[in-house]
Amino acid sequence: MSSSYGENIRLTIFGQSHSPAIGVTIEGIPAGESIDRESLQQFLNRRAPGQNAWSTARKEADRPLFVSGLKENVTCGTPLTALIENKDTRSKDYENLRHLPRPGHADYTAAVKYGGHQDYAGGGHFSGRLTAPLCIAGGICKQLLEREGITVISRIAQIGRICDWGPLNASTAEKDFPVVDDEKGVQMRESIAAARAEGDSLGGIVECAVLGLPAGLGDPMFDGMENRIARIVFGIPAVKGLEFGAGFTLATLRGSEANDGFAVENGTVVTTTNRCGGILGGITDGMPLRFRVAFKPTPSISKEQRSVDLDTMEEMLLQIEGRHDPCIVPRAVPVVEAAAAIAVYDALLQRRKEVR
């Protein structure tokens, strides 16, 4: 099912941008896990709009209401459902877009797929707003992983043409604008401001790492850690590329440069480099799991664009109004973390079945 993810936990995300509520149902979290609501809220706030100067002005309090699955904030073993009410919605902004699909959005493809019955307001189920319930699930999984000594961190690696090359570490991940080189961060925000001023938008790259993983997580072939992460990460709107470890750069290296040699450290097998991103044959090798995610620029721009009236099949020029992020990459950082946490926690439960 397309809005569901996971084999050992299974989450289903529901809601449209302007439906009464959006939310998530999560099955399979073992009973007895306490959920730190405050810490979860802080995580959700990292994704919420209107938090700062470089994102949209809409203010939505992403406050989840847990309607099932908890007993005094402790999981009781049955499906956990959390809702976020949709309050600040201006459906009017979208009414004129019903027949006029926005380039780069799912408007046209949804119209074809759903035979005109799609909920077009605000992008419907395709809206970036639906990453909020993903973050509820991911924020919970992050807490569960931390109890096992596993941390998920991420940062902005690139916005437009500005790259931050320094190595990702925990202290970077804690920053408001998570880059290693803060000077680069200033340049990134300037380029976002410039794009906004011109009615345009920017894309970028988010890098994510999972630290503290044991070796042996993940499965061969289609449930390797790459496959598991890919299936969820490409579910984040605007993601168009994904690479693990040195990724596309590996295509240019020789085997003698690309292979990570084995060594022993503190009685444990380690690799001397980590070009494979901590994954061999789909299975973790105990080194940090690393991957990078390419986001296309926000498709909502106020510049005039070519479109087609789907009723009359006339070519038209379209100008989008409304409030939009000129660059979603900063807000996407916790979303990528959420996705990674869910994928890793699911693999962790899978692993439990293998060991008596």
Added chain:
Amino acid sequence: MSSSYGENIRLTIFGQSHSPAIGVTIEGIPAGESIDRESLQQFLNRRAPGQNAWSTARKEADRPLFVSGLKENVTCGTPLTALIENKDTRSKDYENLRHLPRPGHADYTAAVKYGGHQDYAGGGHFSGRLTAPLCIAGGICKQLLEREGITVISRIAQIGRICDWGPLNASTAEKDFPVVDDEKGVQMRESIAAARAEGDSLGGIVECAVLGLPAGLGDPMFDGMENRIARIVFGIPAVKGLEFGAGFTLATLRGSEANDGFAVENGTVVTTTNRCGGILGGITDGMPLRFRVAFKPTPSISKEQRSVDLDTMEEMLLQIEGRHDPCIVPRAVPVVEAAAAIAVYDALLQRRKEVR
């Protein structure tokens, strides 16, 4: 399940490099589809080793034996199982590697995951040999798609540092060494020969396109075409990166450059460019679906490498003997096609449920 793929058809790949046989079971192919065995064999031959100068010298006739699911080469609606016997196996080559994991391979991670019970000979279930049954399934799906006017083509886009920039088209895909610019092809083969001479290996990039797709295939969130393709493509050994349309390049563009405007052609909505790779919101837009796959260099090299004896935990130097592809990219081309064909055919069956 890790060695299974698909929601509407489901294939399960079984076998180890040196087990009596490898094979695939495919459920869900509708009854009444004839399988062109000769055309399937030609497709399998494109992947088979020993076909040419730039791949391994092993000769394996990848001749599938269909033990179920067919009645006189026509599907009868029940699970289709095909086997390929393993004949030319020299398990001795691998005996000394039992405790000495090869860098870049799954030897170490499999040893951890399976607690020492893994079938290490020839890489076991992680061997590239297991792409043969994937190609059986994919070759069948290719035939089924062609009956609906859908073609899957692919080519070598890069080997090591040699890039072939020309646009992929059907005539390129038919070449023995599928590149647009044959001069580049010569250079690629020279660089492979050079790497082999030095006991080293090369990686590269395969580009794939699916032509003739209707708009409306694929589903939101986790079953988008990107997710579906990603889940299977990362199941091909050595794949470390995947991008759709302009992929990672999109991160550097502005929205006004990245968005594909809509226009009308022959009464149909088209996009004026195709930077999204034919996918918006996970759903096909009717333009060619395009993606690129990064392969790391073959990890089996004869150069000395660092390893660890897993029994004694002593650091060791390892030199791999045996017959290995210095570059698997040429043989990977049909494998990527097979993966794409399976993903697309599965989405096509999904689509049938939506339309009364």
Added chain:
Amino acid sequence: MSSSYGENIRLTIFGQSHSPAIGVTIEGIPAGESIDRESLQQFLNRRAPGQNAWSTARKEADRPLFVSGLKENVTCGTPLTALIENKDTRSKDYENLRHLPRPGHADYTAAVKYGGHQDYAGGGHFSGRLTAPLCIAGGICKQLLEREGITVISRIAQIGRICDWGPLNASTAEKDFPVVDDEKGVQMRESIAAARAEGDSLGGIVECAVLGLPAGLGDPMFDGMENRIARIVFGIPAVKGLEFGAGFTLATLRGSEANDGFAVENGTVVTTTNRCGGILGGITDGMPLRFRVAFKPTPSISKEQRSVDLDTMEEMLLQIEGRHDPCIVPRAVPVVEAAAAIAVYDALLQRRKEVR
């Protein structure tokens, strides 16, 4: 996942008896299907308590709130979530039962499974109240089936030792107390009243039929119509037996008595009898699909029963207070219909994939 059902539609039921809400998420309903809310409410009312003299006195308005998946009461193709708020809950009634499991209930097994973290109030996720969201999903499926000419009907076949032998038909199914022989219905209600007066309870049998089914629905082996219906019907609390067609009676017949001969009627193949319940090899044969479901007596009785204090491991006598149905069979009738409708609609979507 345990609280989920279906391959082509998938519903997930969430909530506990006393959580803020209960509800259901349904994925996979094609876009463009209008939901008749009034007709759905009437269906839900058949299950709701407090409707009549022979069921519990609790009054719960089972009014679903649709928070996603609809646009003006028409499905928009994405997950449909409906909630029912829990209002009339008296958790106090259950507090003293925390360590003292009620015989015949899931109290003890849930305590073991969830390590003491189960939500015990009102039976938690195991409560019969969770059949309300099942009826939301089933009521919707009933409407979708009716558009294809398929009707699901059911009746009370037995309560305690009173059997209603007449054949099930549509007019019986419409009765308030759906029995063929109303005199038997009077006796059944008398026996329920008698059991209630003695602080005891009764079980019974519900018979269900699906009319208007095409031949060819259902799949071999584990997705036969029997398997599909069984998996959902045994999810209804208190169900302990299930038989199709002549069911257990078939064990006593000879093949010549049990086989349904084929004949032609109005140009269509029919069977001259229907002892197989309309299913051969898991696949519908075009005759009415018939099955019978055995319900055990409501386990909540006010008679004194043996239990064990799980904290002290002391044997105790337990007397249950509170408001309970002396016989849930009448209210179970629409629940069985709902389950059947879901199973059949899921099979119907599956069938669409097979026919080009």
Added chain:
Amino acid sequence: MSSSYGENIRLTIFGQSHSPAIGVTIEGIPAGESIDRESLQQFLNRRAPGQNAWSTARKEADRPLFVSGLKENVTCGTPLTALIENKDTRSKDYENLRHLPRPGHADYTAAVKYGGHQDYAGGGHFSGRLTAPLCIAGGICKQLLEREGITVISRIAQIGRICDWGPLNASTAEKDFPVVDDEKGVQMRESIAAARAEGDSLGGIVECAVLGLPAGLGDPMFDGMENRIARIVFGIPAVKGLEFGAGFTLATLRGSEANDGFAVENGTVVTTTNRCGGILGGITDGMPLRFRVAFKPTPSISKEQRSVDLDTMEEMLLQIEGRHDPCIVPRAVPVVEAAAAIAVYDALLQRRKEVR
């Protein structure tokens, strides 16, 4: 997928009665489990035909060939595939049945479902022969369960009108003709012989028990132990009814008679009776899990029956020739055990995920 079962292990059964081979692929068995091949063969022999006087005269050595998943008879963690070659097949026997469906068989429904492309020879994928690979998977699961102290036993409870009322225990299960009261066994075999002599057939009931189960296995709603067992048991050809514990009899009891009181025995909670069949709320309570399965009479009888020529739509009389079991119940006994073992082992792996 219809020929697949299981969430934590997943088995897929393939093959037709007269295809080159039949077999099973099993995913998810943890690595390091040794398979006792001899003991497995003995289990398979219990199902094989031609073992005794009361079954068909065909002789098929059901000798599985393991082509993957084992390394020296120890599971290596990847998919395990076993084949049984089809040797003694007389397709000619069935040729005249192509258009003339046998009453009680899947011939007609398969013809409709597969649009005439079904493999009709010998019943194709619907043949009882396909219970052989089910027994391979089940025989392996039985061994795995025995290592955890869990035993699956079963017996003949009824054949035609002859009932064996005594309680099932381990010594009964070991008999060649597993009934408690051997005198009843004699009568059963006499009634089978009588039916055979008259060209007719008999059905019956198999009772199964799982001993040594811990409390806490199974899940709420649709993955309860009843649901799990039902989904696989109804996949055995000819099964038309299933009841747990006192089953249909519970419909006639009062709650005070049906509820199993709790008590303490050797420091453990037990129930004083076991009318629920060891399952409450879908979860095991630590008492023996008990269920009964109703088989219809073998549909293949040599008496003349009514059929319809599907080509001409003419009503015809049909007389079936060939070798057929007059009663499959004795051979079904190990098949029911196999099904139960698979369901229970799958639930056991599920349970491991819940306990840290």
